[in-house]
Amino acid sequence: MNRNNDRITSDQLFSVLVTLIIGIGILSLPRNLADKAGPDSLIVMVAGAIVFGVIALIILKLITKFPNKTIIEIGSSITSKPIGTIIGFIYLFYLVVLIILEIRAFGEISKNFLLLATPIEVIMITFLLASVYTVRSGIETIARMSVLILPLSIIPAIFTMFFVMGELDPSYFLPFFHTPPLKLIKAIPEVAFSFLGFEFILFLGFFVKDFDKIKRVSMWSLGTVSVIYFITVFITIARFGIAETKSLIWPVVTLFKTVEIPGTIFENVEVVIMSIWLLSIFMTVVITHFGAVFLLSRLLKSREHNYLALPIIPVVYLISLIPENVAQVYDFLGLFSNFFGSISAVIIPSFLLAISYFKRKSKHGRGKNA
Amino acid sequence: MGFYEELFAPEEDKRNKIKITKSLDQNLGKVKEILNNCDDVIYREFSVGKGQKLKFATIYAEGLADKNLVNEYVLKNLMILARMTDPDVNTIREKVYDLIKDGVLSVSDLKEIEDINLVVDNILTGETVLLIDKWNKAIVIASKGWPMRSVSEPETEAVIRGSREGFVETMRVNTSLVRRRIRDPKFKIKQMQIGKRSKTDIAVLFIDEIVNKDILKKVVRRLKNIDIDGILESGYIEQLLEDNWRSPFPQIQSTERPEKVVGALYEGKIGIIVDNTPFALIIPTTFNSLLQSVEDYNERFLIGNAIRILRYVAVITSLFLPSLYIAMTSYHPGMIPTELALYIAGSRDGVPFPSFIEAFIMEFSLELLREAGIRLPGPIGATIGIVGGLVLGQAAVEAGIVSSLMVIIVALTAIAAYTTPSYSFAIGFRLLRFVYMGFAAVLGLYGVMLAFLITLTHLCNLKSFGVPYLTPFNIYNISLKDFKDTLFKAPLHKMKKRPEFIAKDDKDRLVDHVHDNNKKRM
Structure with missing residues (x-):
């Protein structure tokens, strides 16, 4: 039998990153922005993208020092092995909680828009099982899938957005710098x-075949995501206005609900868009799931990771049922992303990078003295 | 030894060698011992020479060897013509072999062998073996000639514009059909035998310099690994060679059309022709190539493209239409425009089943019809189509078992499914359609998407001899070079390169054909 060799190209990494980042966040992003920044949402959007670009550069600086290494190995070689393991566990925990939140949010949204009468448990468990199947197929399959799903999920959405163009009112964004x-x-x-x-990318970099291109590719993916976010935020707020956007749970979904494409055989486009969005959220869940399984296998020092895909499902499933309603899920998501997100995306990478600089300097110093 | 010689080096004969002795009777006895109770083998002993002193024997299998050839060019020459010359028996003793080989047998292909086992092998493939007394070698006379079907139009893959030739059951004829289309010495045909008992001839076809050697190596290695008693059809080879036997999708393409094999060879793929079957195999195969028909290339740019797109739409329709109908009518009636929804509700009025059962009944009876139509002889098959399609459908609607819209959906699905050029590929989709219907019945549109995601995972995971099945849809090529022959087909003069995921060496197909030149010449 012909086994996959678990290598992806940097081009595939681009699709993986874009489908991953545009997961659940995009549906509520306009609401959060309208809530916090009001008419200046677009300015904050651009500023936020730039800020994250800087964070991305820190992460990239770190991983390009250690080509094809995971965060556990990077942590171990910069500090010490136990600390590397601890870092690994932090990321593992982070990823598992991410799946939990993603799957719950997904379940809520699908229940709301696709399957009104079906219990949310059924939706979640079938989704998780499908994810297990994909994760077991390995990163190569996941990468190939995301390459296919990226255009499939984005092109129809953008196409649909064009039909609200006539109803947009950019004056909602005026005046600038009012906040x-x-x-x-x-x-x-x-x-x-x-x-x-x-x-x-801290652990997906491990799989990349042409590692030298990773920097360019990941910055490109950030740029693409920013553009998609920008368009979404602009259209949503210009369509509904600040006050209305603030009060909607999923303003983007509502946006599609108001779209009427002339001459189609479907009346409610939002169901179609939701099913297409389902593809993209599936990729997000799968990649997170894969990341967790992969990190776990690294921590357990096992070469294979396929068999670990199923055992973590019961944990994820049970915990994901804890929040009582959507609002709680989003509260958790907000809290969690603020706290763990900053730890895993900002604090640990910059901390490690700083130490590695410091170490190299002190080594240099010693070298001169000797 | 070159790359190909090494690759195709035959395995050593593990049987004990039985030397041919100098005594004709002894040799004949051994052959008869091995071939006892094989009544189709004919032994003809005769004497040659002035004094009838040289004893000869020919052995061949009746029906496999061309009797005419044996009579006219072997026996006649040896028995009559040889007598006309006046051999000096004393001088001839040593040279009898050379004399016969070079001067008597007027047959184009001769071999000499020394092993009784090989003698038997050759007899059973249809050759005639000539044994000579006092000579420890046997002469093999190529005399294969058995009744065969003449080349005719392939029934499973009909085209409107294109060659009318199809493969037949004889490998030699099939290789000649391919060779006639590639008169390049670089086009290689390597033969091997598979099957402990059937000893089926298999030809591996490829064009040196174009073929992907890694894939070729893999193919030959897998072919050599096959240890089976008999190969009855190329389907056996296909199943023993493929990467994933659980998949509903064929990972090796089978075709009856020589030009399809030739086209594949020009792309750097490998063809396998198996004796006794008109179906040749093409390796590696991708999702995309299964939706291509030879006609696409013969037609002009716009027409070819329109048909290609139509076919893709048809595949998607045949897979999704019934499940989408089920999902929409039972879970998302809000999606359907109000008037249509009312009409559907009206036509479903009185139908006692949920739409899933309704769809299942119709799809199932359609599959029955299809299967019955294949088994029945041609003219009756058409009758079944009419009886089943028209009468049964109409009666079912009138009886109120199914709604009329359901009949339309199922009929449309069936028609769409028939547009797929590859039969084995279409079967895979037929099977999946039922799975999709089940998912749609339980989970609605979400279920359909879930089934689609699982299928997609499987397709992304699938490889045909190391080539991802969905190539080039899911490999990135910013210049879109590999997309020239997928959903859309670039005009022929723009398809200058071979597909890069297969051909690694000689990539150029067409060298700078400028269409303006054609205009200028006018």
Whole structure:
């Protein structure tokens, strides 16, 4: 039998990152922005993208020093082995909780828009089982899938958005800089956190065949995501206005609900868009799931990771049922992404990078003295 | 030894060698011992020479060897013509072999062998063996000639524009059909035998310099690993060679059309022709190539493209239409425009089953019809189609078992499924359609998407001899070079390169054909 060799190209990494980052965040991003920044949402959007770009550069600086290594090995070689293991566990925990939140949010959204009468448990468990199947197929399959799913999920959505063009009112964004600057700065993390998922590159880099291109590719993927976010935020807020956007749970879904494409055989386009969005959220869950399984196998020092895909499902499933309603899920998601997101995407990478600089300097110093 | 010689080096004969002795009677006895109770083998002993002193024997299998050839060019020459010359028996003793080989047998292909086992092998493939007394070698006379079907139009892959030739059951004829289309010395045909008992001839076809050697190596290695008693059809080879036997999709393409094999060879793929079957195999195969028909290339750019797109739409329709109908009518009636929804509800009024059962009944009876139509002889098959399609459908609607819209959906699905050029590929989709219907019945549109995601995972995971099945849809090539022959087909003069995921060496197909030149010449 012909086994996959577990290598992906940097081009595939681009698709993986984009499908990963545009997961759940995009559906509620306009609401969060409208809530925090009001008419200055677009400015905050751009600023947030730039801020995250800087974070991305730190992460990239770190991993390009250690080509094809995972965060555990990077941590171990910069500090010490036990600390590397601890870092690995932090990321593992982070990923598992991410799957939990993603799957719950997904379940809620599908229940709301696709299957009104079906119990959410059924939706979640079938989704998780499908994810197990994909994760067991390995990163190569996941990468190939994301290459296919990226255009499949984005092109119809953007196409549909064109039909609301006539109803847009850009004056909702005026006047600029109306919000106090302090509030604007406080809103920036909101955007930055919707780019979470990028830090997965800390262990996805392990699989990349042409590692030298990783920097260019990942910056490209960030750029693409930013453009998609920008368009989404612009259209949603220009369509509904600040006040209405604030009050909607999933403004983007509502946006599609209002779309009427002339002459189609479908009346409610939002169901179609939701099923297409399902593809993209599936990729997000699968990649997170894969990341968790992969890190776990690294921590357990096992060469194979396929068999670990199923055992973590019961844990994920049971915990994901804990939050009582959507609001709680989003509260958790917000809290969690603020806290763990900043630890895993900002603090640990910059900490490790700083230590590695410091170490190299002290080594240099010693070298000169000797 | 070159790359190919080494690759195709035959395995050593593990049987004990039985030397041919100098005594004709002894040799004949051994052959008869091995071939006892094989009544189709004919032994003809005769004497040659002035004094009838040289004893000869020919052995061949009746029906496999061309009797005419044996009579006219072997026996006649040896028995009559040889007598006309006046051999000096004393001088001839040593040279009898050379004399016969070079001067008497007027047959184009002769071999000499020394092993009784090989003698038997040759007899059973249809050759005639000549044994000579006092000579420890046997002469093999190529005399294969058995009744065969003449080359005719392939029934499973009909085209409107294209060659009318199809493969037949004889490998030699099939290789000649391919060779006639590639008169390049670089086009290689390597033969091997598979099957402990059937000893089926298999030809591996490829074009040196174009073929992907890694894939070729893999193919030959897997072919050599096959240890089976008999190969009855190329389907055996296909199943023993493929990467994933659980998959509903064929990972090796089978075709009856020589030009399809030739086209594949020009792309750097490998063809396998198996004796006794008109179906040749093409390796590696991708999702995309299964939706291509030879006609696409013969037609002009716009027409070819339109048909290609139509076919892709048809595949998607045949897979999704019934399940989408089920999902929409039972879970998302809000998606359907109000008037249509009312009409559907009206036509379903009185139908006692949920739409899944309804769809299942119709799809199942359609599969029955299809299977019955294949088994029945041609004219009756058409009758079944009419009886089943028209009468049964109409009656079912009138009886109120199914709604009329359901009949339309199922009929449309069936028609769409028939547009797929590859039969084995279409079967895979037929099977999946039922799975999709089940998912749609339980989970609605979400279920359909879930089934699609699982299929997609499987397709992304699948490889045909190291080539990802969905190539080139899921490999990135910013210049879109490999997309020239997928959903859309670039005009022929723009397809200058071979597909890069297969051909690694000689990549150029067409050298700078400028269409303007054609205009200028006018």
